[in-house]
Amino acid sequence: MVKIVDFSVESWMDAYETQCKYNIAETCAASISIDHLRELSEDKSREILDQSKILTYGAIRGSDALRNNLARLYSAKTSHPLPADNILTTPGAIAANYLTAYTLVAPGDHVICHYPTYQSLYDVPKQLGAEVSLWKASPENDWLPSIDELRTLIKPNTKLIVINNPNNPTGAVLKKSFLQQIIDIASEHDITIMCDEVYRPLFHSITPLDPEFPPSILSMGYKKTIATGSMSKAYAMAGIRVGWIASRDPEIIEAIANARHYTTISVSQLDEQVAAFALDPNTIHKLLARNIQLAKMNLEIMDKFVLENDDEVSWVKPLAGTTTFLKFQRNGKPVDSADFCKKLLEKTGVLLVPGDLCFGAEWKGWVRAGFVNHTEIVKEGMDKVSQFVRKNLDDVKLADD
Template sequence: MVRFETFHVEKYMDDHELTAKYNISETCCASISVDQLVALSEKKDAQVVDLSRKMLYGEIPGSDALRSNLARLYSTKVGTPLPKENIRITPGAIGANQIVLSSLTGPGDHVICHYPTYQQLYSYPASLGAEVELWRAQAEKDWIPNTEELKKMIRPNTKLIIVNNPNNPTGAVMKKSWMQSVIEIAEGHNIPILADEVYRPLFHSINPMDPEFPPSILSMGYKNVIATGSLSKAYSLAGIRVGWIATRDPEMIERFHRARYYSVISVSGIDDQIATFALSQDTIHALLARNLQLARTNLAVLEKFMIKHDDYAEWVRPQAGTTAFIRFSRDGKPVDALDFCERLQEKTGVMLVPGDKCFGDEFKGYVRVGFVQEEDVLKGGLEQLRKFLRKDFDDVKLAE
């Protein structure tokens, strides 16, 4: 029997988000309605969903139109375009990752996973019987894992290397030269790389003209790579549950397609139509511009808070994505993050995610903040957090 470890971050969110007044733990850019999506588009009179269409299974891999839009995004500024046939649509990135992990890992396999990261990426292959080794990043090194350590971790039975770029929860960006080093290591052993790129392309603090700006892993010249993504995080459309798997290896995408029959068959036709509209050239630029501006504005608000409260809080300023990983301490000792978060929400309605509970015991004192919310939600939440730090912080337990 497959035994699943408790998915701590999802359980914590499920247990707490409905009672939060200021949810500044959410990892999606501030969500929008379909009406708002149309308002952003150049086609203001567009019919996003064809309500006359019969609700059949539709195109099993995902619609040709949606996969063509994604293929165009992955083909920008590359010599070899990505064919739409090398993309499969899934229920969110979590569905994409599940298909990839179940297809490539199992008993007797060794898997190396970038850490900290979303728990699915290491706990799910472990539940399938694989031995998962965590490739640890440290705050002192800007949350960038050491590629020399990766070389030492490779074994004859290493079947997959997993990276999350941009990273959840730290907001770190693994830059182009770093990615090239990882690819060279993997290619030398013919090991596939899974890159969870769900926060791409929300690069709010690195210029696209920077020579170290990271392209998608699909643009790095190694065929044996897989990218997963979704409409949830950078595109503000978590509710439509659309994600994808993309690879340049036609044999690998066919392998995922066969596995996909067992869990997906096809995604919702209505969701597919909304996703197609969102990723069309008439809409995507305005949607991303809205979210990048929101990320930059809110990050500046959060940075001011950090500067004013540097006696209690420290961080590595995030470079991309929607999250920051902040360490709170008192008298030089990290607080009990779970106690901190629960007291904070009970007294103020502000929801944060405890790092030691949801990302690993070693992250004592850390909390994850999701800062790309509506600006008033972030400002209101930080104001309540400020009052809590002044009045109630001394009552928070210290980490053991």
């Protein structure tokens, strides 16, 4: 039997998400309805759902409309278009990441994983029998890991390098030249790179005009790359449960497609129709503009919160995505982040995520916030957090040494 450890962040959300008044743990851009999606489209006459369509399994690997739209996005600003056949749809990015590891990783393999990050990216390879090395980033280096350290982590049996760009929980970005260095190392050793790009393309604090703006890993010229994504985070539609796996290497796609038969068969035709409509050229620009503007407005709220509480709170300001990591301390010592979050929820109704419980024991005092919920929720919630810090921080335990 596979040993499955507790998936800490999902267990936390499962336990507390329905109890809060201000959900600032949510990692999706404020979710939209189908009616709202229709309003965002420039083609108001086009139906989102074809209700006459017979509800068979549908296209096994994903609908043509959805995969063609995804291929168009991955082919932008590159001289090498990505074929739609190089994309598989999945029930969310969590399934995409799981299937990639399940297909490519075996007992005795070695995996290197960017860290801190979403727990499944490193724990699933462990469950599959691989040795996993954490490639650790630090706030002192703006949440960038060391390229020199990556070189030292490579082993003869290293099968996969896993990165998360933009990063959850920090909101940091691995920029273009940094990605190129990762590719140079991977290509030298013939190692596959998987990049969880679920928060792409929600870039709120770096623009495509910046020469260091990070392209998708699929646009960097290295064949043995895999990108995973979904409609949940940047596209504000977690409820349709649509994700995908894309790769420049058709052999990788075929191997994952074979494994996928055991888990998925196909993704819901209804969900894929909604996703295809959202990613259509008539809709995607307004949808993303809405979410990026929301992120920018709400980031100002977070920035003001940190400035007003700078004796107790520090951070590295995020560049992209929907999350940020905040460090809370009292008299220079980190608080017990789980105790902080529980007492905060009890006193104020604000939900945050404790860093050391959900992202690694070394992140004492760190708390993840998801700041791209509706602006009024974020503003009112962070005002409550400020009040809690001023009135109740002395009641919070300090982290163990």
